[in-house]
């Protein structure tokens with residue numbers, strides 16, 4: 001975009017006047033940021049770094065790495081015989097200019113081909129300009145919008161200033177593989193704790209945070225590097241919410257072995273209302289064990305709570321069920337080993353559902369006004385469950401294990417049909433009572 005505001009115009013002028021990156025920086029990159037490769041072709045080793053060719057001793061042809069006898073390079077072996085290929089890396093150059101912290105991002109390609117020395121290509125693709133308040137403005141080359149990949153730069157396009165929120169665009173978030181070691185930073189960054197390392201954090205993100213966020217500054221100064229990385233780079237983190245615990249960690253110089261697990265663990269401590277300023281809890285000797293301990297404890301507690309809730313629910317349902325269906329209680333039809341009786345307890349709905357693997361409990365059949373549920377048993381063992389419609393005085397369902405009929409099905413149906421009149425009579429009695437009131 002064209003620079004519009006005074007600051008954008010100032011930055012554009014500064015960026016244009018910035019000296020090009022020196023050749024020695026590229027030399028450093030060529031030696032530092034790439035792997036060295038070798039390839040096995042027609043039973044000879046080829047060093048793709050120095051061009052040396054040699055015959056391998058028979059035992060090491062399938063090793064992942066081998067050492068070139070000429071240049072001494074530790075060569076990663078191409079897994080298959082590829083004629084030529086390219087490696088891509090990013091590196092950063094950290095400078096300061098006119099009171100700004102500048103992070104220059106360079107993409108580097110290394111082209112390799114059997115029997116040729118490697119060739120390199122370097123191009124500065126981005127510049128982050130960070131002011132002492134930690135505000136970032138970014139210059140960038142254009143990209144092939146539809147390519148969707150990070151490295152789709154248009155190398156012939158100029159570095160142009162981008163809109164303010166560009167730096168938050170995940171597509172352009174690049175953490176360089178290496179930072180050129182001659183780092184020049186603003187004095188305020190040194191004051192805020194920066195020494196020489198960026199600790200694998202994208203430099204522009206680290207600098208902007210150190211200039212604008214006291215949490216980042218505190219974590220760096222207290223050397224809580226795990227926490228700092230996690231705080232700045234994890235897509236979901238709760239360092240701010242857990243600040244009290246973090247302070248406990250800092251005070252005790254505790255090293256967190258696994259920050260996501262630790263944050264999980266803090267949630268558990270919170271659940272059990274433990275004091276998060278107490279090192280005994282917050283800084284466990286064995287984090288994994290402590291975490292697992294509370295997970296188990298919580299699981300047990302939830303299970304107990306569930307059972308307790310279920311018991312209460314059943315008690316409540318039982319009262320209503322008894323008042324609705326009491327007049328049918330005690331009904332029992334028998335024939336040889338077979339007995340059919342009205343289910344009198346909500347708890348028995350649960351047992352019946354568990355024994356026969358159907359849903360009369362889960363779907364709360366005990367709450368159905370028009371239904372009467374009976375259980376058919378052979379020698380005290382449930383074989384089928386029957387639902388009768390009270391208004392129509394007919395059998396709605398009669399189902400056994402997993403809703404299938406049992407081998408006693410026809411006997412059950414017959415015995416029921418013969419005795420439906422008993423249910424009808426109890427209905428009538430109730431009606432007569434109601435009428436006489």
Ligand SMILES: [Zn+2]
Nearest residue numbers: 047050068071
């Ligand atoms: Zn070599």
